[in-house]
Amino acid sequence: MSSAIRLTAGATTVALGLLLPGAAASAAPAKTVKITVMASSDIHGNAVNWDYYKNAEYDDSAHNDVGLAKISTMVSQIRADRGAGHTLLFDSGDTLQGTPLDYYYAKVEPITSTGETHPMAKAMNAIGYDAVTLGNHEFNYGLPLLGAWVKQMKAPVLGANAVSARTGLPAYQPFVIKTMNVKGEKPIRVGVLGLTNPGVAIWDKANVEGKLKFLDLVATAKKWVPVIRGLGADVVLVTAHAGDNGLSSYGSDLPVENAAAMVAEEVPGVDAVLFGHAHNDVPQRFVTNKETGRQVLLTEPSKWGQRLSVVDFTLAKERGKWTVTGKSSTTLNTNSVAEDPKIVALMKKQHDKTVGYVNQVIAQSKEQLSAAESPYKDTPILDYIQKVQTDLVSKGIAGTADASLPVLSIAAPFSRTAVFPAGPVSVRDMAGLYVYDNTLLGVRMTGAQVKDFLEYSAKYFAQVAPGAPIDLATLTNAGGTPDYNYDQLSGVSYDIDIAKPVGQRIVGLSYQGKPVTADQQFVVAINNYRQSGGGGFPHVSTAPVVYNAQVEIRQALIEYAAATGTIDPATFAEANWKLVRDGVPVF
Secondary structure (H helix, E strand, O other): OHHHHHHHHHHHHHHOOOOOOOOOOOOOOOOEEEEEEEEEOOOOOOOOOEEOOOOEEOOOOOOOOOOHHHHHHHHHHHHHHHOHHHEEEEEOOOOOOOOHHHHHHHHHOOHHHHOOOOHHHHHHHHHOOOEEEOOHHHHOOOHHHHHHHHHHOOOOEEOOOEEEOOOOOEOOEOEEEEEEOOOOOOOEEEEEEEEOOOOHHHHOHHHHOOOEEEOOHHHHHHHHHHHHHHOOOOEEEEEEOOOOOOOOOOOOOOOOOOOHHHHHHHOOOOOEEEEOOOOOEEEEEEEEOOOOOOEEEEEEEOOOOOEEEEEEEEEEEEOOEEEEEEEEEEEEEHHHOOOOHHHHHHHHHHHHHHHHHHOOEEEEEOOOEEOOOOOOOOOHHHHHHHHHHHHHHHHHHOOOOOOOOOEEEEEOOOOOOOEEOOEEEEHHHHHHHOOOOOEEEEEEEEHHHHHHHHHHHHHHOOOOOOOOOOOHHHHOOHHHOOHHHOOEEEOOEEEEEOOOOOOOOEEEEEEOOEEOOOOOEEEEEEEHHHHOOOOOOOOOOOOOEEEOOOOEHHHHHHHHHHHHOEEOHHHOOOOOEEEEEOOEEOO
16 A cells, blocks of 8 residues: 555656746746645544444445544555655544444443543544544534543644634634744744534534534634734645535525635635535645635545545745645545554454444344335334334423424434344444434424425425336435435325425325314424524424423434333334325325
8 A cells, every 4th residue: 555655646746746826937946845734534433444333344335444543554654655744634523423432432431421531532642633623513412522522632623713602712722833844944834723613503502502602614714814824834724624515504594514615715825725524525626715816725535534635735945935836635545555453452442342332132123124215105114213202202291381282203214224123123223223413302383384394305306297207216315405304204194296396295284184274283303403403494493492301312212122122113103104196106
């Protein structure tokens, strides 16, 4: 692999012949130096190359690998190739949530209680990160856990736009300046500004409301980049936990969610933006800064440690000052290297403990239940989620003014590969069905609002004329709608007419055999992501909250299964919705 990286380095050197605005095209500068910046992002608790849900090494259809142990090998080889003193390593966020490993040390044996070092801090410290930036998922388990992790990290944890709700001052370190020594020359100073995602204010409202505010990425960068330059930085990087398309999943109530390219376009003085959040593989993208006309480089290294961004800068000494004259980047696939045995050994105890936890048997299933058809059929495995949510909210509102209202429930097909096997069902099986760390709420909605909600959800399906062939590959995910934004509703009956245009698809919406009226009142069991505005569904973020006990849905599923001991679809499966075309069932 070392030779492969050397080849990449050689190819990059050729690319560095590109001259940027302001670079002298005639005479070569007296002194040039090359430095390399590496970046990971969206590690999401993947320390080693392991799929906790399949109980096997991670593999997907593209044969990607995952984990910081893979990243470590690649980083070590690049440091050896380029010279460790000429390299830096950063991460653009979403580290503390995503696998059962993260869950275990946040909830089962929380580091806030035990004082144990978080596995992600342990691994990142061993690899030698120079700085890491906060992602939105860093806030999922609350500020105390995040604070404990920040203290355990040797690298500074950055988040310039996360400020105290009380004082308006940065709640986390805004930036860091790293000094790289050049033999016989003035050192090169690299400034790094960290920006997190404003969506935290919605997605983790319960954890941050009244404590933190999340400011606009562009405005924050405009404030801090001149400060970093003023402190003598020769190169300025932004590590942003924000995609690059300029859009938001939550509308216009908060600053733009995916603002990485906007920072490059609108903030003078930025040389490169290392971004994350969108989980895309972006080897190299150039954006022109509107004010200076200079080219700003952007790169994103996919997710989970599947890729490592490698950015090469050429700096020339001009008038006694280092100036960036060339830059290029690529992303390297970590499936081309072995895991670093040092990181694997370091993780072994915590990894083994997590594997033991997820493989605990909690119940017996009467038959195999699969989620494979859940995106387009009403399946018993999703009805299981609906049953548990309905029961919890019903008990929660007992004795209140809302106790007499019907309780409905929403659930989305988070995973098409989830299965409850016939026979023993483990924590791992349950976690594979409900892969997010959502909590449960109950909101009060009218019949009209419920119908609006369902119409919005039904945009997930392509419009298909009566009699036309059904292609499962194109039936779902219309307009790029992800599976997790297709909500199914239990407690009422309805058809979705996919021959009709979006907004006119919900047919025969009824409760206990009678049409739902516009002013009819319901309590709807809903997860915190959806209730707080995730996905942009209508009405739910402003609907009165009648239940919020901060119960984690996945844990509730596990506890319900353990308490009953049996998973029998005869006790919860109810086919209450289907796809139709002009009244004719699609399946």
